[in-house]
Amino acid sequence: MGGHGVDGAAARGPVRVVLADDEPLLRRGLRVLLESGDRVRVVAEAADGEQLLSAVARHRPDVVLIDVQMPGVDGLQALRRLRAQPNPPVAAILTTFDLDDYVAAALDLGAQGFLLKDAEPEVLVRAVLDLAAGGAVLDPRITARLLPRLRDAGDGLRASQQLRVLSARERQVLDLLADGSSNGAIAAKLGLTEATVKSYVSTLLAKLGVENRVQAALVAQRVGGESL
Incomplete structure (x- = not known):
């Protein structure tokens, strides 16, 4: 990143x-x-x-x-x-x-x-x-x-499929990340260390096949209410 x-x-x-x-x-x-x-x-x-x-x-x-x-x-x-x-x-x-x-x-x-x-x-x-x-x-x-442009391109279904590969804790991290939270803020909210959050973020980026946090946030937001 x-x-x-x-x-x-x-x-x-x-x-x-x-x-x-x-x-x-x-x-x-x-x-x-x-x-x-x-x-x-x-x-x-x-x-x-x-x-x-x-x-x-x-x-x-x-x-x-x-x-x-x-x-x-x-x-x-x-x-x-x-x-x-x-x-x-x-x-x-x-x-x-x-x-x-x-x-x-x-x-x-x-x-x-x-x-x-x-x-x-x-x-x-x-x-x-x-x-x-x-x-x-x-x-x-x-x-x-x-988001409507991305949904029109058929990315909504793919995003739903991507999110299914995440663990429950990874989904929590993703939801906070999608709100714009930093690693420190996510750590505070979930009672984790910042190093642990960094590890979760790296893992979920790899699982989602995206390069950075803003792309991961868009994957979450494409699904809409299901993920946020």
């Missing part, structure tokens, strides 16, 4: 973020929102994918927020190249409401979060903190638009 010491990010201080968007005013606004407290620090900004990749190499951030539509190397290309690197940072996509196709493509490329640019400030900050802690972040408005 990647990340530069994500579980220890909070202990070291603010979560370190690289912000990539080709609109300077939007970047500035997002930076102000994210840095409104002492929990997040934007260590670099990027106007395109090449600048993003350079900034990541230079600053080694905990979390990268990536706009999809950028000139030259766009967000999806940058994400593909980031995910090919050893120990990549946690990557989340910043998008607008109508880019369903981009969301699906980014999901396939291993993005661990999907945030809408018009999200409330506290939602954005909490999302970054959750990502740094190992959580999956998927704006409910994106989920609502994405």
Whole structure:
């Protein structure tokens, strides 16, 4: 799932973020929102994918927020190249409401979060903190638009079949993971150690045949009320 010491990010201080968007005013606004407290620090900004990749190499951030539509190397290309690197940072996509196709493509490329640019400030900050802690972040408005497309593709039945291979405890972990809970939060709720939760997460990802937490969350959410 990647990340530069994500579980220890909070202990070291603010979560370190690289912000990539080709609109300077939007970047500035997002930076102000994210840095409104002492929990997040934007260590670099990027106007395109090449600048993003350079900034990541230079600053080694905990979390990268990536706009999809950028000139030259766009967000999806940058994400593909980031995910090919050893120990990549946690990557989340910043998008607008109508880019369903981009969301699906980014999901396939291993993005661990999907945030809408018009999200409330506290939602954005909490999302970054959750990502740094190992959580999956998927704006409910994106989920609502994405799930019907996945069901139309026949994935609902396959998701039901996938969930049947999980043990009862793995289903509990998956349900909490699907709510965006980090390993630490899951451990606290289930009375387990964080190391045990990490083991459960690794096992259920392998059983479901998915690469990261956000993909696992979507498998659970495709089934709807049966799993959540």
